[in-house]
Amino acid sequence: MYRYDEFDHAFVRERVAQFRDQVRRRLSGELDEDQFKPLRLQNGVYLQLHAYMLRIAVPYGTLNPRQVRMLAHIAREYDKGYGHFTTRQNLQFNWPQLKDVPDILEKLAEVEMHCIQTSGNCIRNVTADHFAGVSADEVADPRPYAEILRQWSSLHPEFIFLPRKFKIAVTGASVDRAAIQFHDIGYQVKRNEKGELGFAAYIGGGMGRTPMLGKKIRDFLPEADLLAYSEAILRVYNMHGRRDNKFKARIKILVHESGMENIAEQVEAEFEANRGGVLQLPDEEVRRIASYFAPPKYTERPAASAALESAQRADSLFDLWVRRNVSPHRVPGYGIVTISLKPIGGVPGDATAEQLDAVADIGERYSFGEVRVSHEQNLVLPHVALDEVKPVYDALAAADLANANAGLVTDIIACPGLDYCALANARSIPVAQRISERFADSGRQEEIGDLKIKISGCINACGHHHAGHIGILGVDRKGEEFYQITLGGSGDETASIGEIVGKGFSTEEIVDAVETLVETYVAKRENAGESFLQTYRRVGPAPFKEALYGAA
Amino acid sequence: MEIITANSLKDGRVVFQTASGWTLDVDRAEVLETKEAAAAALARAQADAARNIVVEPYAIAVTRNGAGLVPTRLRERIRAEGPTTGNSKRPAPAIRGEAA
Numbered sequence: 324m325y326r327y328d329e330f331d332h333a334f335v336r337e338r339v340a341q342f343r344d345q346v347r348r349r350l351s352g353e354l355d356e357d358q359f360k361p362l363r364l365q366n367g368v369y370l371q372l373h374a375y376m377l378r379i380a381v382p383y384g385t386l387n388p389r390q391v392r393m394l395a396h397i398a399r400e401y402d403k404g405y406g407h408f409t410t411r412q413n414l415q416f417n418w419p420q421l422k423d424v425p426d427i428l429e430k431l432a433e434v435e436m437h438c439i440q441t442s443g444n445c446i447r448n449v450t451a452d453h454f455a456g457v458s459a460d461e462v463a464d465p466r467p468y469a470e471i472l473r474q475w476s477s478l479h480p481e482f483i484f485l486p487r488k489f490k491i492a493v494t495g496a497s498v499d500r501a502a503i504q505f506h507d508i509g510y511q512v513k514r515n516e517k518g519e520l521g522f523a524a525y526i527g528g529g530m531g532r533t534p535m536l537g538k539k540i541r542d543f544l545p546e547a548d549l550l551a552y553s554e555a556i557l558r559v560y561n562m563h564g565r566r567d568n569k570f571k572a573r574i575k576i577l578v579h580e581s582g583m584e585n586i587a588e589q590v591e592a593e594f595e596a597n598r599g600g601v602l603q604l605p606d607e608e609v610r611r612i613a614s615y616f617a618p619p620k621y622t623e624r625p626a627a628s629a630a631l632e633s634a635q636r637a638d639s640l641f642d643l644w645v646r647r648n649v650s651p652h653r654v655p656g657y658g659i660v661t662i663s664l665k666p667i668g669g670v671p672g673d674a675t676a677e678q679l680d681a682v683a684d685i686g687e688r689y690s691f692g693e694v695r696v697s698h699e700q701n702l703v704l705p706h707v708a709l710d711e712v713k714p715v716y717d718a719l720a721a722a723d724l725a726n727a728n729a730g731l732v733t734d735i736i737a738c739p740g741l742d743y744c745a746l747a748n749a750r751s752i753p754v755a756q757r758i759s760e761r762f763a764d765s766g767r768q769e770e771i772g773d774l775k776i777k778i779s780g781c782i783n784a785c786g787h788h789h790a791g792h793i794g795i796l797g798v799d800r801k802g803e804e805f806y807q808i809t810l811g812g813s814g815d816e817t818a819s820i821g822e823i824v825g826k827g828f829s830t831e832e833i834v835d836a837v838e839t840l841v842e843t844y845v846a847k848r849e850n851a852g853e854s855f856l857q858t859y860r861r862v863g864p865a866p867f868k869e870a871l872y873g874a875a
Numbered sequence: 876m877e878i879i880t881a882n883s884l885k886d887g888r889v890v891f892q893t894a895s896g897w898t899l900d901v902d903r904a905e906v907l908e909t910k911e912a913a914a915a916a917l918a919r920a921q922a923d924a925a926r927n928i929v930v931e932p933y934a935i936a937v938t939r940n941g942a943g944l945v946p947t948r949l950r951e952r953i954r955a956e957g958p959t960t961g962n963s964k965r966p967a968p969a970i971r972g973e974a975a
Contacts, residue, residue, distance in 0.1 A: 352927040404962070417963060
């Protein structure tokens with residue numbers, strides 16, 4: 324488990340005290356808005372449409388029950404009784420008052436949480452595979468490396484004022500659940516021919532107005548060089564990334580404009596100059612940090628659970644939930660439970676204080692005190708004994724959290740959109756709600772199978788629409804909300820950027836258009852095992868265009 | 876026809892300018908029929924921003940609807956009325972009370 328060390332304690336406390344004083348000076352007028360805005364952003368405080376918004380870092384998406392309960396407490400005391408999990412494994416509160424933020428930060432510090440580097444042009448919260456350490460297809464747990472990157476990047480003085488924000492993701496599995504090719508740096512833990520641990524490294528991926536897939540800069544970076552190499556990448560970016568144009572300031576543009584070969588040459592030269600220096604990771608330190616993430620004391624159990632199987636036979640809804648929301652665990656007799664925060668007609672990623680408390684209790688009792696946040700705006704209980712899956716389901720159902728739709732058409736990612744966000748051009752949440760209601764029938768959802776719909780309310784793409792099998796982008800067309808559809812995007816190990824299918828749709832038309840696409844897929848697929856993405860890649864956009872717009 | 880809007884500094888809430896201060900109720904905003912009136916009102920609002928009462932004031936277009944005022948742009952209608960959906964419609968004792 325993630326462990327705060329004495330350095331974290333000291334600097335988080337110092338930062339809370341510093342921000343308390345800054346808020347006091349702002350409210351008394353000693354600081355004006357121009358002076359205060361960069362300070363509040365460094366502490367995760369945005370001003371959105373209706374209120375301030377506070378973004379809380381959840382390092383690589385890992386939470387313990389005490390932390391989850393504190394989030395519930397803050398939701399009740401300082402917000403409207405709920406929190407919103409984001410596509411970066413963070414949690415946002417939409418309604419805090421500025422005067423209360425220092426108190427909120429102090430409460431977060433009590434449970435080893437903070438909002439540092441959740442905004443601004445710095446290295447943001449490092450994200451990781453939400454099945455880290457438990458998935459059956461993993462080479463090694465990515466979290467120790469995410470933690471090492473977190474320690475290195477926290478308040479790193481050289482990288483506090485980068486040209487633009489910088490996002491790093493790490494996965495240790497062959498199936499990419501962390502969308503590493505859509506990050507400024509993506510690391511995939513792997514072993515070389517000698518069996519040594521290291522990383523395939525990708526740089527220059529990203530979404531936003533200029534979506535790009537990361538390009539491989541290293542096929543194998545030895546484990547010990549993780550920080551020296553990351554620092555070399557950041558240093559080249561910090562020196563040469565564009566500061567003249569916000570829209571061209573990400574490393575993806577630098578890589579694109581300068582060419583990968585050129586950038587790789589500079590990174591390698593910078594790396595050569597520093598390799599073997601202070602940033603070389605001592606093996607014992609890596610092992611010490613890895614020990615924070617030591618697996619819990621699993622009980623020896625048979626691979627299959629008779630109790631689970633009989634409960635599945637007795638209850639078809641439960642059976643569906645197990646098939647969709649319980650994933651294979653690397654330890655026999657255990658499963659990974661996905662708690663879908665996508666009720667039919669609900670707000671993707673929202674959890675009420677009562678639900679957070681329920682998740683904390685269930686995680687404590689049934690998942691060795693561990694809860695994860697996924698970038699798909701769901702929660703995960705990483706270590707549930709198969710014999711206890713039914714009680715977990717019952718407890719989740721009592722909290723309205725037993726949505727049996729993980730990975731299905733109603734498991735939609737959506738950004739806050741124009742209902743909350745100062746940058747948005749169109750609403751996202753109501754579109755997600757209407758699509759979810761359209762496909763509410765669980766039999767129909769299962770028949771459609773794996774399908775990722777992702778919705779962004781503006782070109783900044785917080786809703787990851789570029790990586791959606793069906794992506795929806797809200798735009799403002801002469802004062803009206805309008806929605807562009809992209810097809811064939813994917814954030815997994817076969818990453819691709821969705822292609823615009825044609826002219827956009829009005830609010831009234833968009834749900835029908837999505838249904839048309841889904842029905843076209845069902846008609847065109849070779850068999851029920853061929854997913855939407857596979858069918859799209861096989862047949863191309865033509866049948867979908869024809870279904871939407873008629874024959875050309 | 877315009878009104879002046881901003882966010883309250885202390886709590887971030889959406890506020891609208893009246894002849895004598897700020898209100899949470901869009902219908903009570905001071906309606907500015909001319910460019911000159913809008914410019915003068917905005918200058919007053921900016922003075923309130925300088926006095927740390929509100930943040931980032933600006934003028935928005937509105938139309939009349941009976942006794943009420945409706946912002947022309949969807950963004951501003953959502954600011955005036957709150958999110959159109961979701962959990963934020965739950966009661967919020969913590970943020971009730973008068974604006975600055």
